[in-house]
Amino acid sequence: MGISNDAVEIRTQGWRRLAALHGLIETGLEKELQTAHKLSVVEFTVLDALSRQDGWHMRMQQLARAAALSSSATTRLVTRLEDRGLLTRILCADDRRGIYTELTPAGLQLLTLARPTHDRVLEESLTEAEKIPELKTLVSALHLTQINPI
Amino acid sequence: MGISNDAVEIRTQGWRRLAALHGLIETGLEKELQTAHKLSVVEFTVLDALSRQDGWHMRMQQLARAAALSSSATTRLVTRLEDRGLLTRILCADDRRGIYTELTPAGLQLLTLARPTHDRVLEESLTEAEKIPELKTLVSALHLTQINPI
DNA sequence: TCGTTCTCGTTGCATGTGCAACTAGTGCAC
């Protein structure tokens, strides 16, 4: 396939593989996080993002970006987690439009329980993906990603 | 923090970046394919997968795998596209449980129209992503992916 | 001060999704 060295074709194939790998990992995580901790992947992502934040609080829009979600979805996601007592809404003092979401002790505890599951499934999924020829290269590339300061 | 914790951290970070890049690309594609051709990303993916198949037909389960969708979602997706005249269901002669989905001329035509949009947005999204430090490495890795025969 | 414009977060609504239960058909054991 000499002609398919075309840049468009390379990009398309890269995207297909990226999507495939993403789907593989997400589906695995979704199932196990759900059954073991009653958490969806985005819910875990939000709790995890909060725990990595100084003071454990973030604004709605930051959260939306971190979870790759629309603001309306973020509103309802936060409401869900708040109803379960995993985080709380706190009004901004300086900008009264804004709302901080803060991890509660219960939220941190659940996150601590869920992390091992998350890490294990992630490792298993990557191992699984490495057996698929089209995905092997991409998985290695993921490993090689250097750790940057954010 | 031992060595194994580092491995966990590297995987987690890789996964976050993969998810971020995936979200970036998918959101962009979703918007433009929707407004320009009234196609969602999965719908495009299905049409594209069919067009790459010899004889332009696939079984439901193949389609489900190609689109990373559940079988029920695939059923309704195919129904949607069938209602628009973009593909047709054909009963398998040899296995009467099975159903082939086949691209119609109209489906192929729409796909031909949509592909340039898809390719353009994909390129733009990748260029965009390259400007984000955390994603730069991953984007380059995507480019480097060699083309394997499937 | 008032009015305009922008940003932040929430809500009504339509829609796409996964799970579980179901029907139809296949394949195997006996």
Next chain:
DNA sequence: GTGCACTAGTTGCACATGCAACGAGAACGA
């Protein structure tokens, strides 16, 4: 043949999502 387990695809249902419209507050200019 008859029963039994398995696979392929569809449907009821609950639910998470995005878009558009909205209210509330901030920022700015005249």
